[in-house]
Amino acid sequence: MTQRDDLRYELFSAENLHAVSSLTKCCFLSPWSESIYQRELENPLSVGFVCMAGDNAVGMIHCNFVADELTLNTLCVDEAYRRRGIARKLWGMVTEMMQGVCTVCYLEVRESNLPARTLYESLGFVQNGYRPRYYSDPDEAAVLMCCKLVE
Numbered sequence: 393m394t395q396r397d398d399l400r401y402e403l404f405s406a407e408n409l410h411a412v413s414s415l416t417k418c419c420f421l422s423p424w425s426e427s428i429y430q431r432e433l434e435n436p437l438s439v440g441f442v443c444m445a446g447d448n449a450v451g452m453i454h455c456n457f458v459a460d461e462l463t464l465n466t467l468c469v470d471e472a473y474r475r476r477g478i479a480r481k482l483w484g485m486v487t488e489m490m491q492g493v494c495t496v497c498y499l500e501v502r503e504s505n506l507p508a509r510t511l512y513e514s515l516g517f518v519q520n521g522y523r524p525r526y527y528s529d530p531d532e533a534a535v536l537m538c539c540k541l542v543e
């Protein structure tokens with residue numbers, strides 16, 4: 393059995409919260425704390441999915457929604473599992489769940505994060521704004537992107 397066959401996709405939940413928190417610490421310089429994600433689990437305007445390999449979370453997507461607008465907050469995949477379509481699959485699971493609820497998705501991404509920007513472009517996002525010096529540690533601009541969701 394390959395690593396790929398071992399993957400399973402599930403809703404973000406209290407059961408995988410700790411594994412998700414560990415994943416985000418490896419993927420981001422300033423990840424959200426576990427308590428922030430814990431709070432999101434109690435937020436009815438929050439949606440998330442996790443890709444698990446055994447007891448480890450190897451991919452995660454988390455969004456919030458208000459009215460018909462979705463905001464993508466977190467999308468990350470363990471370095472060892474990248475370029476296998478996990479991020480694309482997680483995004484597909486969110487859009488399927490939000491079908492008929494949200495018509496547009498917004499996100500912001502570090503200007504230098506070319507893997508993420510390429511991914512988002514491949515998913516149909518286009519740039520709709522630019523905020524100089526938006527991020528710190530290190531200082532960097534944010535590229536704002538949006539995507540019309542198919543109804």
Ligand SMILES: CC(C)(COP(=O)(O)OP(=O)(O)OC[C@H]1O[C@@H](n2cnc3c(N)ncnc32)[C@H](O)[C@@H]1OP(=O)(O)O)[C@@H](O)C(=O)NCCC(=O)NCCS
Binds near residue numbers: 419468514
């Ligand atoms: C960005 C990230 C989530 C992509 O996850 P992934 O599972 O490897 O992405 P996928 O395999 O689903 O890739 C889908 C498409 O995105 C693009 N893409 C993904 N990684 C890329 C890279 N390193 N370079 C160029 N294009 C890339 C490609 O178009 C790819 O399609 P292809 O493999 O058929 O060419 C992952 O690199 C990551 O976790 N990075 C660190 C966290 C992060 O920066 N998150 C985004 C913050 S806004």
